[in-house]
Amino acid sequence: MNELELGWWGVLIAVIGGAIRISTPYLFVSLGETLTEKSGRVNLGLEGTLVMGAMSGFAVAYLTGSPWLGVVAAGIAGSSLGLLHAAVCNLPRVNDIAVGIALFLFGTGLAMFLGKPFIAPRGPRLPSLELGSWSAYPSVRAALEINALFIVGLILAPVLYWGLRHTRWGLVLRTVGDSADAAHALGYSIERVRTLATMAGGFLAGVGGSFLSLYYPGNWNEGLSSGQGLMAVALVIFARWNPLSCFWVSLLFGGAGALGPALQSVGIAQGYYLFNAAPYVLTLIILTWSSSTRHRLIGAPSELTINR
Amino acid sequence: MLSAGPWRTIEAAAISIGAIVVALVVYGIFIALNGIDPIAVYRVLYLGAFGTLFSLEATLTLAAPLMLTALCTAIPARAGLLVIGGEGALVIGGLAAVLAGVSAGGIPRYLGTVLVLLAGALAGGAWIAFAGALRLWRGVNETISTLLLNYIAIALLNHLISGPIRDFGETLKATSWSIPAPFRIGTLPYLNVHWGLAFGIVSCVVLWFVMRRTTFGFAVAVLGGNIRAAQLAGLATARLSLAACIIGGAAAGLAGAIEIVAVHGAASESLVVGFGYGGILIAFLARQNPLAIIPVAILVGGISASGGLLQRRFDMPGAATAVLQGCIFITVLAGNTLYGRWRPSRA
Numbered sequence: 001m002n003e004l005e006l007g008w009w010g011v012l013i014a015v016i017g018g019a020i021r022i023s024t025p026y027l028f029v030s031l032g033e034t035l036t037e038k039s040g041r042v043n044l045g046l047e048g049t050l051v052m053g054a055m056s057g058f059a060v061a062y063l064t065g066s067p068w069l070g071v072v073a074a075g076i077a078g079s080s081l082g083l084l085h086a087a088v089c090n091l092p093r094v095n096d097i098a099v100g101i102a103l104f105l106f107g108t109g110l111a112m113f114l115g116k117p118f119i120a121p122r123g124p125r126l127p128s129l130e131l132g133s134w135s136a137y138p139s140v141r142a143a144l145e146i147n148a149l150f151i152v153g154l155i156l157a158p159v160l161y162w163g164l165r166h167t168r169w170g171l172v173l174r175t176v177g178d179s180a181d182a183a184h185a186l187g188y189s190i191e192r193v194r195t196l197a198t199m200a201g202g203f204l205a206g207v208g209g210s211f212l213s214l215y216y217p218g219n220w221n222e223g224l225s226s227g228q229g230l231m232a233v234a235l236v237i238f239a240r241w242n243p244l245s246c247f248w249v250s251l252l253f254g255g256a257g258a259l260g261p262a263l264q265s266v267g268i269a270q271g272y273y274l275f276n277a278a279p280y281v282l283t284l285i286i287l288t289w290s291s292s293t294r295h296r297l298i299g300a301p302s303e304l305t306i307n308r
Numbered sequence: 309m310l311s312a313g314p315w316r317t318i319e320a321a322a323i324s325i326g327a328i329v330v331a332l333v334v335y336g337i338f339i340a341l342n343g344i345d346p347i348a349v350y351r352v353l354y355l356g357a358f359g360t361l362f363s364l365e366a367t368l369t370l371a372a373p374l375m376l377t378a379l380c381t382a383i384p385a386r387a388g389l390l391v392i393g394g395e396g397a398l399v400i401g402g403l404a405a406v407l408a409g410v411s412a413g414g415i416p417r418y419l420g421t422v423l424v425l426l427a428g429a430l431a432g433g434a435w436i437a438f439a440g441a442l443r444l445w446r447g448v449n450e451t452i453s454t455l456l457l458n459y460i461a462i463a464l465l466n467h468l469i470s471g472p473i474r475d476f477g478e479t480l481k482a483t484s485w486s487i488p489a490p491f492r493i494g495t496l497p498y499l500n501v502h503w504g505l506a507f508g509i510v511s512c513v514v515l516w517f518v519m520r521r522t523t524f525g526f527a528v529a530v531l532g533g534n535i536r537a538a539q540l541a542g543l544a545t546a547r548l549s550l551a552a553c554i555i556g557g558a559a560a561g562l563a564g565a566i567e568i569v570a571v572h573g574a575a576s577e578s579l580v581v582g583f584g585y586g587g588i589l590i591a592f593l594a595r596q597n598p599l600a601i602i603p604v605a606i607l608v609g610g611i612s613a614s615g616g617l618l619q620r621r622f623d624m625p626g627a628a629t630a631v632l633q634g635c636i637f638i639t640v641l642a643g644n645t646l647y648g649r650w651r652p653s654r655a
Contacts, residue, residue, distance in 0.1 A: 044451070088638060091645035097390055097451055099641050101588055106634025112627030222627075227459055234452055273470060277463030280456045284448075287456075293447035 010139055011262045017143025018258020019251050020150055021216050025050065026250035027153040028208030029232035031160060034241055036082075036201035037233075038164065039194045040177035040303030043085050044100025046205040047229030048107020049078045053209025055115035058220040061213075062123040070124070071149070071210045078206020079199040081107055086195035096305055104230070118220050126215045149211045153247070156204075160243040173197055177301030205229060226276075234283040237290075240299035253279045319647065320595055327643035331635040338631070344622050352621050356614025363613060368501045371609030373398070375508030376563035377587025378594065378601045379515060380436065380556040384450070385596040386519055387552035388532035393439060393454025394560040395584025396461030397432035401561025403465060404431030405568040406473065406575045409487030420491040425507075425565045432561015433554040435461070440553030444546050450553075462580055469575055484575040493569050502570035504563075509602055511559055516598035528552055560584065586612070589637045608633065 029046050036043045043049075053074035061070025085103050089096045129151070132144025164170035176183040176193040183190055208228070213220045235253065239245035260275030291297060336346035357367050377394035384391040408427030412420055439457060442448040468474075469482045493503045519525035531538040531548050538545050564579060572578055590608050594600035615629040 044455075084638070088642045091642055093647065094641055094644050095390075098592060099638070101392060101585075102592075102634060102637035102641055105585060105589065105630065106638060109627045109630030109634045113625045113631050116625040116627075230455060230459075234456060237452070270471070271467065273463050273466035276466070277460050280459040280463070284453060284456045284460070287448050287453065288442055288446050291447040291449075293445065 007266070011266055013137075013139050013143045014262035014265060015255050015258045017139070017145075018262060019255035020143070020146060021254065022257045023250040023254025024147060024150045024153060024211045024215075025208040025228045026231065026235060026253050027150070027157070027247060028211070029205045029229050030235040030239060030246040030250055031153070031156060031243055032078075032201035032204030032208070033232040033236045034201075034239070034243055034246055035160070035173070035204070036198045037236055037241060037304060038173050038177045038301055039197035040180060040190075040301050041086075041089060041096050041194050041198060042100060042233060042305055043082065043103075043198055043201055044097050044230075044233055045081070045085060045103030045107060046100075046201070046232040047225065047227065048104040048111070049081045049202050049205040050209035050212070050229035051111040051225050052081055052107045053078045053206030054213040054224050055111040055118070055209075055220060057206070057210030058123050058213035059115065059118050061210075062118060062121065065124055067124045067126045067214045070214055071126070071207055074206040074210035075203040076206070078202040078204070078209070080202070081206075082199040082202025083195065085202070086191075086198040089198075090191045090195065108225075112222050115220055115222075119222070122219055123214065125218055126211070128215070147211070147215050149207070149215065153250075157243045157247040164243065174301070177303050180303055205232065231279060231283065234287065237297060237300075238283060238286050240297065241301065242299060253282070256282055319650075320597075320600075323643045323646050324593060324595070324640060327639040328636055331632070331639040334639070335632050335635045338635075339624075339628075344624065349618065349622060349624075352617055353611065353614045356617035357610025363617075365500045366613040367606060367610040368499070368505050369609075370612050371605040372502070372504035372508040373563040373567060373583045374586050374590055374605040374609050375512055375601055376559040376566075377583045378590035378605055379511060379559035379587075379598060380432075380584070381588050381591035382594065382596040382598060382601060383515060383519070383556040383559070384436070384440070384549075384552045385591065386525075386532050387528045387549050388535065389440065389443065389549060389552065390451045391436060391439065391454050391553065391556055392451055392588050393436055393457050393557070393584070394563075394587040395580070395582070396454065396458035397435045397557045397560035398564040398567070398584055399458075399461040399465050399579050400435045401428035401432035401564030402568050402575050402579045403468060403484075403564075404428050404561065405565035406484050406487060409491050409568070410473075410485050413488055417490040420488065421493055421569060424487060424491055424569055425562060428565020428568070429558040429562040432564065433558035435561065436553045436557025437550055440550050444549060458584065465575060465579065466577075469577075473575075475574065478574075481576060486574040487568060489573075491569060492573060493566075502566070504566035504570050507562060507566055508605070511562070512598045512602050515555065515559075519598060524548075524551070560587070586633070589633060592637065593640050 029050060033043065033046060056077035057070040057074030060073035061067045081103060085099055088094055088099050126148050128145045128147045130145055132141040135141055172188055172193060176188060176190050180190050212224050235249050239249040256278040259278060260272050264272055339349055340346050356363050358364050377398055380394035380397055381391055405424045405428040409424045412423055435457065439450050439453040442453050443450040469484045473484045475483050475485050495502050527543050528548050531543060531545055535545060563583065567579060586608055590601055590604045594604045611629050611632055615626060618624050618628050619626055
């Protein structure tokens with residue numbers, strides 16, 4: 001059967017498949033950033049964390065031959081950067097947003113530095129579920145090839161949602177994020193909770209990065225990330241600090257990112273680069289639409305610096 | 309921020325220099341762990357940045373746009389806004405400069421240059437003012453909106469140079485039409501550095517004067533210090549914030565226009581080399597003081613300029629200088645915690 005027969009259906013299939021593929025790093029960075037921000041701190045440096053995760057994940061997977069060890073290594077690298085962010089931000093009078101920008105530059109630089117020997121070779125790849133094997137169309141099969149990390153994220157989102165609402169840990173995290181004074185009065189160490197939350201967020205962002213180097217595009221090079229980590233903060237605002245919404249928002253952004261290449265495949269190359277900007281324009285529009293000068297964003301932790 | 313005094317200058321200088329020293333030590337340990345002699349690296353770094361006339365010229369050429377993009381963060385910061393959109397404003401300024409230059413083909417030489425630079429500054433100013441307006445009237449966080457605007461600006465650049473304003477005669481890489489040759493500016497007397505350096509230094513000095521010695525600058529500082537106090541004092545807070553955004557954006561836009569008239573002649577991916585992000589680092593290192601931006605930009609420009617030499621001498625990755633800059637950025641921010649600890653008297 002001919003691919004061209006699919007016509008506009010082909011575009012739709014490509015967008016759905018692209019949404020699942022491209023959304024995976026978005027999902028992990030947004031879940032991670034949600035955890036961090038729920039504690040009342042912003043980590044704007046997740047782009048650096050993501051690239052570090054991609055590099056260390058690839059390096060470990062390449063050296064050991066196991067992609068899952070790579071994912072774990074990526075998470076550990078991510079939580080180390082999270083620890084650095086938290087340690088600097090725990091000092092009084094240090095602006096967490098500025099530290100995030102510094103870590104963005106530092107993390108990407110460090111990944112390029114340490115990752116130089118690993119550029120070029122193709123490493124082990126994470127497994128995937130072939131849900132589309134019933135179809136005769138290669139594009140349908142490609143679209144329904146669900147990667148393992150997407151499934152992990154799919155499970156993680158409701159687990160985090162439940163955990164934030166119904167567990168003691170979730171309550172402590174939210175208390176620290178909504179009223180540091182109340183948490184302090186209850187005897188919790190604000191610094192420690194925020195450090196753990198930033199490290200957990202870094203872990204997830206690192207795992208998101210390992211997706212880039214271990215599944216799609218599936219190699220390591222200096223131009224690997226196209227700003228997925230930078231989008232984390234915007235995604236979380238869009239998702240209103242809700243892990244379940246993070247899932248849908250990530251899918252939406254993945255779909256928006258897949259639109260350009262999908263249209264190109266049916267011969268509409270006009271405005272290819274403009275479609276690349278779609279996620280950013282979308283975020284800006286949503287932010288403009290949902291923000292207000294009179295009240296905080298609904299669901300936003302009160303201690304967050306970006307709301308002041 | 310309002311009471312100037314020699315103590316504040318000494319304190320800022322001591323903490324900044326201390327932070328840089330700590331970063332150099334940490335980075336030295338890092339490269340030593342990678343099997344490279346840090347002392348030798350720092351010697352080559354100095355050589356590549358300031359050691360010869362040639363390297364000094366390369367450093368100053370890089371410092372020129374960095375001074376202007378640093379102002380894009382520093383001036384809004386005086387009004388309490390954290391703008392990180394220098395990269396986008398520079399790209400938009402470069403695009404506007406090309407469009408103005410191409411459409412104003414026949415006009416006299418110097419007038420054309422002025423027009424091109426003005427177009428860049430205006431476009432950059434409008435770009436950041438947009439983020440300022442979103443903040444003022446819709447409450448959109450300006451850090452996030454300027455970050456998004458960076459990506460939108462780069463996508464716009466890629467779109468325009470891949471079709472609508474592409475010079476199809478240029479096949480090596482996607483490049484826009486070129487501005488008329490007479491509009492281009494040359495180098496300074498006695499120094500192989502383009503005139504952009506003069507624009508950068510003059511902008512920093514003028515803006516230092518405006519921010520520290522005029523009523524407008526004082527009003528912006530009051531607004532940045534305490535917005536309630538500014539409102540109670542009857543200051544036009546919205547107009548002041550917007551003005552700070554326009555000035556900052558115009559500086560970065562001017563940097564883009566200068567890159568066009570002095571270096572490239574046309575818009576291409578060469579505009580997106582991280583001057584905007586380097587500018588953020590410089591603004592924080594200079595503690596948002598326009599005058600301090602000049603030496604800091606030369607320092608950071610020097611670190612970047614020595615990257616090539618480090619790469620050749622030690623076979624280090626190109627990102628070696630980025631890691632050093634990242635280290636300095638982190639220690640400088642951590643150093644913020646030390647301010648006000650040893651004030652002699654709290655009169």
